[in-house]
Amino acid sequence: MTLVSRSRITAIGTYVPERILTNEDLEKMVETSDEWIVQRTGIQERHITSDDEFTSHLCIRAIEKLRDTYNKSLEDVDLILTATTTPDYSFPSVACQIQGHFGIASTGAVDLNATCAGFSYALHLANGLITSGLHRKILVVAGETMTKITDYSDRSTCILFGDGAGAVLVERDDTEAGGFEATVMGTQGTGGISVYRSGLSSSMNGIPLEGSGKIVQNGREVFKWAVRTVSAGIEQLLRQAGVDREQIDWFIPHSANLRMIESICEKANIPLGKTLQSVQLMGNTSSASIPLALQAGVDSGQLKTGDRLLIYGFGSGLTHAGLIVRWGVPAI
Structure with a gap:
């Protein structure tokens, strides 16, 4: 709906x-x-x-x-x-x-x-x-x-x-229908062991943790989960909003890894040319990667007021959330 x-x-x-x-x-x-x-x-x-x-x-x-x-x-x-x-x-x-x-x-x-x-x-x-x-x-x-x-x-x-x-x-914004058209989110808590930072507890589900407060990641497992999960979430978003892929102006996924973005685009049938990312020059900045990619689109003149965006974040937890949003920021 x-x-x-x-x-x-x-x-x-x-x-x-x-x-x-x-x-x-x-x-x-x-x-x-x-x-x-x-x-x-x-x-x-x-x-x-x-x-x-x-x-x-x-x-x-x-x-x-x-x-x-x-x-x-x-x-x-x-x-x-x-x-x-x-x-x-x-x-x-x-x-x-x-x-x-x-x-x-x-x-x-x-x-x-x-x-x-x-x-x-x-x-x-x-x-x-x-x-x-x-x-x-x-x-x-x-x-x-x-x-x-x-x-x-x-x-x-x-x-x-x-x-x-x-x-x-x-x-x-009371003047017209607002800028948020669809949302989907989900969690696979059993996958938490695939990417974590150790803290007060030294184990997870009986498995000893490594890293001494640093990031530990099973990149292969996270990669497979993200490609599968995000591509399925995109289908849900499109159905919920009642729009076709061609009506999406820009896809902005979490910039974790350019190869992961390429795989998601291929599986979800979204052109890489319609994707905004920040990973090449800024690396994986976790929750900041999507706004940094949006800013890059603004700075390049690609992102325009009224564009329909498909935003998708995913990461440790394992957790994910996607939205379809109308870009409401005016051009400067």
Whole structure:
């Protein structure tokens, strides 16, 4: 059933750290090569934080870019939803740090951890809360410092990850049907052992964990799950919205790995040329990868107001969420 939405994305801003880690840099750190990395992932370089730069700093810079680019006031934001799996602290939340920095007088603030699907989940929640009438203006932020939890002695994972942040405003729109046309989400919790970061517990379902607080991933299993799950979710979204593939202007999946994106496009019968991604120059930035890809589309002039987007996040959990959205951000 098509959703009756009363919300619209009205502004975007992103930020990545200045420092760049190239494939050539990684060749000096582990046994790898630029050719090997590009062939398997498509990644050429990634941005990484300095020792004293954390997720809240990236998120704040992205929000400042949003505010200044689109001349948006933040004073009447009534909820801050921050998607992150790498907060500065266990608590206070990144969302609370954002509220404190901008001095927003009356707003809720909460972090959401759905890993690489976090931005999609946060958009889904923002639309639901605004459409229900509970909120009118929600700041959706996704920020990650994945390189701080990356094991740089593990050549299979250290080549993947980068840092970055993106923010969008989701606002009430009573003038016409809103910008959200369909949504789908799901979870396969039994697959959590395939990609995790160890924490307070040293085992999962009786299986000892590795990594000492760093990312551990079974890339082959995650790859197979993502291609199968996302392609099936795309079919559900198209049926729910009552649209054909040809009516989708842009596909924006989580930028985990260019080869994974290619496989998803092939299985879902979506042209790679209609796909926006951020993985080649920014690596896998987890929840931030989709807003970074959207920003790239804006900057290149490819993404236009009114375009119909199919957004799909997927990651550890295992969890996934997809949406069909009308792009409501005005051209600048």
